Amino acid sequence: xxxxxxxxxxxxxxxxxRVAAPVSGRYRCRCGRPIFFRNSRCLGCGxxxxxxxxxxxxxxxxxxxxxxxxxxxxxxxxxxRSRLYRRCANYDSPAGCNWLVPISDHSRLCIACRLNRTIxxxxxxxxxxxxxRIETAKRRxxxxxxxxxLPVVPRTGxxxxxxxxxxxxxxxxxEPTVITGHASGxxxxxxxxxxxxxxxxxxTAMGEPYRTLLGHFRHEIGHYYWDRLVRDTPxxxxxxxxxxxxRRDYGEALRLHYEQGPPADWSSRxxxxxxxxxxxxxxxxxxxxxxxxxxTVHTAIGFGLDTExxxxxIEPFGRDxxxxxxxxxxxxxxxFLNAWVELTTVFNELSRCMGQxxxxxxxxxxxxxxxxxxxxxxxxxxxxxxx
Numbered sequence: 001x002x003x004x005x006x007x008x009x010x011x012x013x014x015x016x017x018r019v020a021a022p023v024s025g026r027y028r029c030r031c032g033r034p035i036f037f038r039n040s041r042c043l044g045c046g047x048x049x050x051x052x053x054x055x056x057x058x059x060x061x062x063x064x065x066x067x068x069x070x071x072x073x074x075x076x077x078x079x080x081r082s083r084l085y086r087r088c089a090n091y092d093s094p095a096g097c098n099w100l101v102p103i104s105d106h107s108r109l110c111i112a113c114r115l116n117r118t119i120x121x122x123x124x125x126x127x128x129x130x131x132x133r134i135e136t137a138k139r140r141x142x143x144x145x146x147x148x149x150l151p152v153v154p155r156t157g158x159x160x161x162x163x164x165x166x167x168x169x170x171x172x173x174x175e176p177t178v179i180t181g182h183a184s185g186x187x188x189x190x191x192x193x194x195x196x197x198x199x200x201x202x203x204t205a206m207g208e209p210y211r212t213l214l215g216h217f218r219h220e221i222g223h224y225y226w227d228r229l230v231r232d233t234p235x236x237x238x239x240x241x242x243x244x245x246x247r248r249d250y251g252e253a254l255r256l257h258y259e260q261g262p263p264a265d266w267s268s269r270x271x272x273x274x275x276x277x278x279x280x281x282x283x284x285x286x287x288x289x290x291x292x293x294x295x296t297v298h299t300a301i302g303f304g305l306d307t308e309x310x311x312x313x314i315e316p317f318g319r320d321x322x323x324x325x326x327x328x329x330x331x332x333x334x335x336f337l338n339a340w341v342e343l344t345t346v347f348n349e350l351s352r353c354m355g356q357x358x359x360x361x362x363x364x365x366x367x368x369x370x371x372x373x374x375x376x377x378x379x380x381x382x383x384x385x386x387x
Contacts, residue, residue, distance in 0.1 A: 031045035035049055037140065038098065038139075047060040047076070050073060050087065050099065051143070053100070059076055061085075065084075067103070073087070087101070089108040090135070094132050099113070111152065114157075115142070115154050115165060118166075119168055120191045133194040137214040140295075141214065145221070151228060151382070155186070166188075185224055207273075208272075222288055229382070230378065239374070244278075244279035246279040250280065254277055270367075294336075322334070333373055347359035348360060
């Protein structure tokens with residue numbers, strides 16, 4: 001299975017090949033109208049919609065028999081004897097989850113919602129809307145992780161040692177702010193990050209070019225996958241060669257970063273200033289960018305965009321920028337990478353036309369490309385043998 005790259009053998013040209021793109025816009029209802037990843041109902045014909053996480057697709061639904069637990073559904077076109085589903089129990093909650101659960105499943109929650117350990121206090125009116133925004137971003141993250149063949153197992157009730165758990169917390173008035181972060185598989189998110197005005201104020205105060213809910217999730221899950229895929233594995237020595245020695249005192253490194261700022265030359269070696277603070281943060285920042293890139297390129301493919309038709313001249317990266325110059329899949333990764341640069345060049349200009357900040361306000365120096373290629377090899381090793 002090749003879920004990451006759907007690129008031709010020509011740099012700058014996107015081509016439809018085998019690809020699982022769960023968040024692309026290429027879904028269509030049975031009526032033929034386009035439908036999108038977060039939709040629960042077709043606005044054209046009114047059909048009920050649901051996301052099937054094992055097939056990584058959004059489907060129109062047809063009613064099944066009403067059972068002891070309530071309504072059931074079948075995937076449209078699957079036949080009268082096909083598998084039955086129920087909606088995730090969070091469908092009718094402020095989270096508005098549109099994912100499906102097989103009726104044979106022991107849980108009434110979908111795989112994405114089962115990752116939650118703590119949800120916001122819904123007695124506070126604004127928390128319901130903030131939770132909806134948080135879950136929308138989290139479902140997009142989880143769908144992408146599943147499409148990449150990465151392990152996604154709930155910590156609560158399934159794998160207390162190596163699973164994932166999300167705590168969505170908000171500090172009571174007058175108490176210290178909740179810090180977004182990761183620790184041993186538990187990802188904590190400050191619920192107030194879902195308030196656009198507050199998040200933008202923090203972004204400006206911190207001098208960050210980019211700060212979103214999805215960005216937080218992709219960064220923090222990067223810490224989790226470092227523990228799962230790199231620590232105590234043969235990848236560790238190569239990681240240290242590229243990112244640095246993670247045994248360096250983490251608390252002290254962050255203290256120095258916030259007191260003194262990043263090194264003057266950080267932009268020549270890291271994807272962001274924060275990435276320069278410690279090897280763990282370098283990994284997490286680069287991992288997040290890898291997920292940004294893969295999702296965006298897949299979505300571009302889903303809409304039929306082809307960078308060969310774009311009037312954008314870039315100096316393409318070559319094999320010398322990669323972690324393994326002679327890897328058998330090097331050209332495929334380079335096509336993906338160079339297509340990304342071409343796309344973002346155009347998308348940045350479109351953003352400027354609307355008076356918005358750049359779509360992708362970052363630069364990828366050669367050392368970052370090498371790190372991205374390393375992450376790609378680690379990810380690909382989860383579902384295919386790396387020569």
